[in-house]
Amino acid sequence: MSPDGxxxxxxxxxxxxxxxxxxxxxxxxxxxxxxxxxxEVEHVGLDSVWVTEHHGFDDDYLPSPLTVLAAVAARTxxxxxxxxxxxxxxxxxxxxxxxxxxxxxxxxxxxDLGIGAGYRPPEFELYGAxxxxxxxxxxxxxxxxxxxWASGKVTPAPAQPRLPIWMGYLGPxxxxxxxxxxxxxxxxDARLWPEYRAGLEEGGHDPSFGRMGxxxxxxxxxxxxxxxxxxxxxxxxxxxxxRLHARMGYPDLPPFKPVDPDTWRTRRPRGFTSTDYFVYGTxxxxxxxxxxxxxxxxxxxxxxxxxxxxxxxxxxxxxIRLIGEELAPRIRERAxxxxxxx
Numbered sequence: 551m552s553p554d555g556x557x558x559x560x561x562x563x564x565x566x567x568x569x570x571x572x573x574x575x576x577x578x579x580x581x582x583x584x585x586x587x588x589x590e591v592e593h594v595g596l597d598s599v600w601v602t603e604h605h606g607f608d609d610d611y612l613p614s615p616l617t618v619l620a621a622v623a624a625r626t627x628x629x630x631x632x633x634x635x636x637x638x639x640x641x642x643x644x645x646x647x648x649x650x651x652x653x654x655x656x657x658x659x660x661x662d663l664g665i666g667a668g669y670r671p672p673e674f675e676l677y678g679a680x681x682x683x684x685x686x687x688x689x690x691x692x693x694x695x696x697x698x699w700a701s702g703k704v705t706p707a708p709a710q711p712r713l714p715i716w717m718g719y720l721g722p723x724x725x726x727x728x729x730x731x732x733x734x735x736x737x738x739d740a741r742l743w744p745e746y747r748a749g750l751e752e753g754g755h756d757p758s759f760g761r762m763g764x765x766x767x768x769x770x771x772x773x774x775x776x777x778x779x780x781x782x783x784x785x786x787x788x789x790x791x792x793r794l795h796a797r798m799g800y801p802d803l804p805p806f807k808p809v810d811p812d813t814w815r816t817r818r819p820r821g822f823t824s825t826d827y828f829v830y831g832t833x834x835x836x837x838x839x840x841x842x843x844x845x846x847x848x849x850x851x852x853x854x855x856x857x858x859x860x861x862x863x864x865x866x867x868x869x870i871r872l873i874g875e876e877l878a879p880r881i882r883e884r885a886x887x888x889x890x891x892x
Contacts, residue, residue, distance in 0.1 A: 559844075559885040561878040562598030562853035563591045563870055564634060564765055567612040570787055573860030577610065581618075583863045587856060588622045590867055592629045594874025598662070600632040600765070600853045605640075605673045607795050609859060616649040623657035631657055634736060634765060634853070635666035635718035639687035640677040643694035644704055651699070651708040659709035662851075664736045665691055666718030671799025685727070692717065692731050716763065721822040729753060734761040739822065743847035763851030766843065768829035769858070769869075770836040770877055780865075781830065782811035784858035789814065791859060792825055819843070833876040841884050852881070 565587070569580055588599050599622055604611040612618060615633045622631055631653065636646060646665070654661040667688040668674065674681040692715050698704045699713070716736035717728035725742040728735040729749020735742065743762065750757045769785070771777040789809045797803045818839075819827040829839045840852060854873050857866040 558850060559881055560597035560630070560763075560851040561873065561881055562596055562600055562629070562632070562851065563587075563856035563873060564600040564602070564853045565612070565856050566602050566604075567618075568607070568609040568788075568791065568859040570609040570791070570859045572787070584618075585621060585625050587863070587866055587870060588629075589625055590870050591856070591874070592626045594871050596629065596870070596874045596878060598630040598632055598851065598853060599626070600634040600664075602634050603637050604670070604795070605637075605676055606670075606798075607791065609791055611791075611795075616646075616653055619653050619661070620656055623653055623660065626657075628660075630660045630662055632662035632716070632851075632853075633664045634716075635664040637668040637673065638665035638691035639668055639681075639684045640673060640679050641691075643691050644698060646691060647695045647698040647704045650695070650713065651704065651706055654708040654710055654713055655706060657709075661708070661710070662714045662716060663695075664716040664718050666736075670795065675799075685724075688717075689727055689731060692733055714761075718764075720824055725749065726752070729755070729760065732759070734763070736762075736764045737822075738762055738764040738766060738844050738847075738849045738852050739819070740844050740847035740849065742822070746847075760848050761851075762844075762847050762849045764853070765824060766829070766840055766852050766854055767824060767827055768836045768839065768854060770831065770833045770854075770872055772832065772872070772876070774831055778815070778830070781858065782815075784860050785814065785828065786811040787859040789825070833872070833880060836877060837880040837884060840881055844885075 569575055591599050601612055601615040601618055603615045605613050615636055619631045650663050667684040671681055699707055714734055716734045718736040719725055719728050720737050722745040725735055725746040726749035729746045730753035732753050732755040735746050747757045750760050769781055794806050797806055814828040815830050817827050829836055856870055
């Protein structure tokens with residue numbers, strides 16, 4: 551919270567390291583470029599780098615977020631490092647606790663551990679995990695990891711006395727679960743605050759402890775008309791990849807149909823999933839959406855896509871600079887002017 555009672559919001563950049571065949575790059579070069587881009591995130595004054603996890607995507611979606619954050623920790627000194635998310639039911643609690651602690655130590659206490667339940671049957675089959683238990687297992691991992699750190703059953707301990715755990719739930723039921731656990735909610739949608747707050751109270755936690763944050767599906771441009779042909783091409787790759795891979799293991803779903811990116815240009819949130827909307831426009835238009843989307847809830851961190859699949863290093867670096875120079879200052883200024891959630 552700022553001194554005048556408003557919110558303070560950290561702004562970050564999100565990477566998934568996709569490498570689609572259409573724009574295929576040498577994976578060694580791609581990962582080296584990623585580390586340089588993380589340095590740029592820090593250089594332009596952004597607050598965090600976030601990465602994520604999926605398995606078996608044909609575009610090489612990042613499978614090992616904590617491993618890659620260990621490398622980012624060595625190349626940065628200030629930005630926080632977040633997982634948005636680790637698919638926790640795929641991993642033993644001890645593995646998550648140990649890897650997270652090592653990244654936290656390497657970074658000097660900069661890790662934010664986001665965990666989620668997952669949704670793709672092929673990933674659960676790959677790891678021999680029970681998809682039917684994914685929500686229970688995800689909740690259990692948060693409690694188990696906390697207990698392992700507190701008891702000293704895994705060593706070494708993290709650098710942070712209470713390393714933040716963010717629960718990657720996007721709907722009302724999940725928000726309530728996160729609250730009952732007494733952990734943070736990795737969703738920036740203010741509509742979820744009443745359920746999250748209720749969960750905190752049910753779990754015996756002070757609602758003032760609650761924190762929300764997460765990714766915003768938006769892309770800003772200083773000339774939206776000029777840039778739309780390029781952005782739309784890479785956006786279509788992003789949306790089509792998600793839809794194709796999300797259907798794997800669900801034989802009863804309708805056949806996959808490629809999206810028309812033009813229909814997404816003005817698509818706003820309807821449900822509570824992160825893939826049902828997209829915001830494209832000038833920095834002012836994106837900032838206005840972020841304000842409307844988050845105001846009234848204790849949202850103190852958001853992040854934007856650093857890249858869309860197949861973009862060049864130069865295109866991504868330019869977007870990171872725009873986020874750092876145009877979006878972040880406006881978002882912070884607007885947030886500070888808005889009273890914090892009660």
